[in-house]
Amino acid sequence: MPPPMDPDATPLPDLALAEALEALKAPGCCASHRSLLLGMLREDHAIYRGRGASESERLRAFVLAGIVRAGLAESAMPYAMEELQTGMKPAGVAAAARCARLTTVRLDGLVTLLSEAFWRIRAVDEDVDLDHYPALEAATAMTTACGELIGALGNVAGGREALRVIASLCTSQGELEEGEASALRAALAGADDFTAAPFCCARASVEDVDLDLPSGSLSALSRTEFENQDGERSQFWQIAQNRVSLVAFFYTRCDNPDKCSRTISMLSRARKAIEERLPDIDAVVLGITYDPDFDLPARLRRYGSDRGWRFDERNQLLRTTSDFGSLRTAMSLGVGYGAATVNRHRLELLLIDADGHLIEFRVRQLSNEHSIVDALCNHLTASRMAGAARE
Amino acid sequence: MNIKEYRRKAESLLRDAGVAVGDSVALPSAAQVDNAGFGAARPEADVWERALSILEDKRAEPALRTAAIQKLQAGTFLGPQFRPYRARYLRTLREVALNGNSELRRSALDILANAKDEFARRLLTESLEGSIEPVVPTAVALGFLARDDHGTARSIARRVFAQSDSLDAREQAVRILASDASSKGLLEEAMKNKSEFRQVRRASAVALRNLDPLRFALTASLILDDESEFADIKASVAGAISRAGPAPGPAPIAPPPRATLRKQPKRRMR
Numbered sequence: 001m002p003p004p005m006d007p008d009a010t011p012l013p014d015l016a017l018a019e020a021l022e023a024l025k026a027p028g029c030c031a032s033h034r035s036l037l038l039g040m041l042r043e044d045h046a047i048y049r050g051r052g053a054s055e056s057e058r059l060r061a062f063v064l065a066g067i068v069r070a071g072l073a074e075s076a077m078p079y080a081m082e083e084l085q086t087g088m089k090p091a092g093v094a095a096a097a098r099c100a101r102l103t104t105v106r107l108d109g110l111v112t113l114l115s116e117a118f119w120r121i122r123a124v125d126e127d128v129d130l131d132h133y134p135a136l137e138a139a140t141a142m143t144t145a146c147g148e149l150i151g152a153l154g155n156v157a158g159g160r161e162a163l164r165v166i167a168s169l170c171t172s173q174g175e176l177e178e179g180e181a182s183a184l185r186a187a188l189a190g191a192d193d194f195t196a197a198p199f200c201c202a203r204a205s206v207e208d209v210d211l212d213l214p215s216g217s218l219s220a221l222s223r224t225e226f227e228n229q230d231g232e233r234s235q236f237w238q239i240a241q242n243r244v245s246l247v248a249f250f251y252t253r254c255d256n257p258d259k260c261s262r263t264i265s266m267l268s269r270a271r272k273a274i275e276e277r278l279p280d281i282d283a284v285v286l287g288i289t290y291d292p293d294f295d296l297p298a299r300l301r302r303y304g305s306d307r308g309w310r311f312d313e314r315n316q317l318l319r320t321t322s323d324f325g326s327l328r329t330a331m332s333l334g335v336g337y338g339a340a341t342v343n344r345h346r347l348e349l350l351l352i353d354a355d356g357h358l359i360e361f362r363v364r365q366l367s368n369e370h371s372i373v374d375a376l377c378n379h380l381t382a383s384r385m386a387g388a389a390r391e
Numbered sequence: 392m393n394i395k396e397y398r399r400k401a402e403s404l405l406r407d408a409g410v411a412v413g414d415s416v417a418l419p420s421a422a423q424v425d426n427a428g429f430g431a432a433r434p435e436a437d438v439w440e441r442a443l444s445i446l447e448d449k450r451a452e453p454a455l456r457t458a459a460i461q462k463l464q465a466g467t468f469l470g471p472q473f474r475p476y477r478a479r480y481l482r483t484l485r486e487v488a489l490n491g492n493s494e495l496r497r498s499a500l501d502i503l504a505n506a507k508d509e510f511a512r513r514l515l516t517e518s519l520e521g522s523i524e525p526v527v528p529t530a531v532a533l534g535f536l537a538r539d540d541h542g543t544a545r546s547i548a549r550r551v552f553a554q555s556d557s558l559d560a561r562e563q564a565v566r567i568l569a570s571d572a573s574s575k576g577l578l579e580e581a582m583k584n585k586s587e588f589r590q591v592r593r594a595s596a597v598a599l600r601n602l603d604p605l606r607f608a609l610t611a612s613l614i615l616d617d618e619s620e621f622a623d624i625k626a627s628v629a630g631a632i633s634r635a636g637p638a639p640g641p642a643p644i645a646p647p648p649r650a651t652l653r654k655q656p657k658r659r660m661r
Contacts, residue, residue: 053541293572340571
């Protein structure tokens with residue numbers, strides 16, 4: 001079976017990478033340039049190919065910071081919010097916070113996201129250089145994730161609200177460090193001097209952000225053959241069997257507990273929630289691995305069992321039996337590969353109805369079981385109303 | 392071999408591997424620790440501040456700098472209390488990894504590798520690729536890189552496996568390849584190869600079982616049926632099969648090698 005990635009994929013040579021990164025120096029207001037820059041935040045972009053996870057993380061943080069400097073903070077917010085929700089490394093969270101710091105769109109829950117990120121990252125925070133790649137060890141403009149988060153809280157929540165949020169964080173986390181304190185003083189004084197290129201036609205644009213499934217995705221998925229945790233093989237349509245399908249992507253080696261492990265645990269809870277709240281719904285709950293060569297059936301079974309899965313024909317973890325690359329391309333999955341395994345992936349979850357139509361595609365956001373059942377309820381209500389109207 | 396002779400040989404091997412035996416450090420005495428200013432009686436913040444100063448001081452005794460690393464590393468377990476010192480500690484470790492003596496360098500890289508530090512990864516990679524002077528022996532560098540299964544050590548591990556005659560380097564290379572699904576063929580060959588080091592063959596068997604239990608079982612059966620195969624290898628393989636069970640465990644994490652201190656066995660040819 002061919003591996004999901006090109007095993008001989010080598011990282012771009014330094015010169016080619018430098019050329020690609022050169023694009024970040026220009027303001028991002030023209031549509032094609034904006035598309036070029038935002039495309040660099042996709043996990044499968046060539047600049048990340050063949051690189052390790054920590055290297056990709058640094059590179060992506062540099063790219064996001066460059067996109068923010070180019071005046072595209074608002075367009076990059078879906079990426080920044082995913083990072084604020086799930087990022088575990090200071091560089092990525094710092095870049096995401098800088099993006100939030102400069103956006104003028106006030107998004108619901110952003111203050112909560114920023115404060116949760118502060119809580120999560122503070123114990124592992126360190127100096128990061130968002131202005132150079134590779135980072136300069138003695139860069140003068142070093143920053144920290146927590147400093148950027150405080151700056152963002154100051155801008156997003158306003159000085160007094162930021163103070164309240166940070167004060168409550170510090171109650172549980174100890175006193176502010178000097179860098180954090182100076183960032184807070186600046187935020188309170190409204191003296192945030194961080195600037196970027198002026199917003200232009202790029203303002204509030206979302207069309208370049210990869211939040212949709214390409215057409216043909218579900219038919220490609222339907223035709224794909226999978227092997228489950230017991231080694232049984234079937235095509236997707238045979239597994240779904242005209243039932244509502246809840247599908248998420250993951251891989252067992254994911255080292256971010258807020259991504260795959262959390263997703264698979266959530267799916268097992270979602271199964272119970274569906275059974276309790278929608279007992280008449282015939283649904284399958286499926287997890288598909290990004291790393292089918294490594295995630296063999298026994299490994300899938302163990303991973304699911306450790307996260308509360310009760311396997312049966314309606315609850316399965318799956319690996320492709322042939323070329324995962326085809327499915328990845330057809331569905332434009334947000335996953336990149338390093339030398340041996342995934343180096344980064346986005347959160348991707350699909351709700352598909354019994355007729356094989358997409359109910360909802362959730363991307364770059366954490367889901368919980370309640371919101372999934374709510375989405376199913378809404379879909380059923382809408383379907384019944386549409387049916388009644390037809391009659 | 393008596394212990395003195397063994398020690399002399401081990402030191403010789405260390406020198407050959409680029410480790411300066413003379414500058415390896417003994418632990419400092421309790422009096423030295425107290426005089427240095429980070430004895431147990433002091434408040435932790437003072438101890439960490441003092442330890443950082445000593446670690447940053449290139450002229451300080453290597454033994455004290457080593458003790459400073461131990462103090463600071465213990466501090467990292469205290470989370471929020473140590474947080475104000477963390478960034479400076481990491482900065483200093485990177486400096487030591489680059490410029491410290493061999494033992495300090497190794498300690499610093501050991502800690503940074505556990506933290507999946509990007510600077511350490513680049514330093515180790517460049518060291519193994521030969522673009523800079525070796526910072527630690529090859530097997531040690533591979534062992535450090537192997538701790539990150541999301542890293543990029545695979546191609547280096549393959550090259551080391553193809554080129555190196557060192558038992559430790561080959562063993563560490565195989566451990567890295569244990570997380571690389573495209574290396575099944577290489578591991579199978581190493582497992583079957585009678586001219587390979589025994590430890591490397593065993594490590595290959597573990598790696599292959601982790602990646603592809605079926606392929607491991609087939610290869611193992613070939614070994615068990617081979618009358619010319621070494622008895623100890625047959626016993627290892629049979630043991631692995633009987634202990635294996637149906638489910639492979641998670642990817643093995645390579646332990647940090649104490650590199651070249653082990654005795655080098657002769658390679659047995661068929």
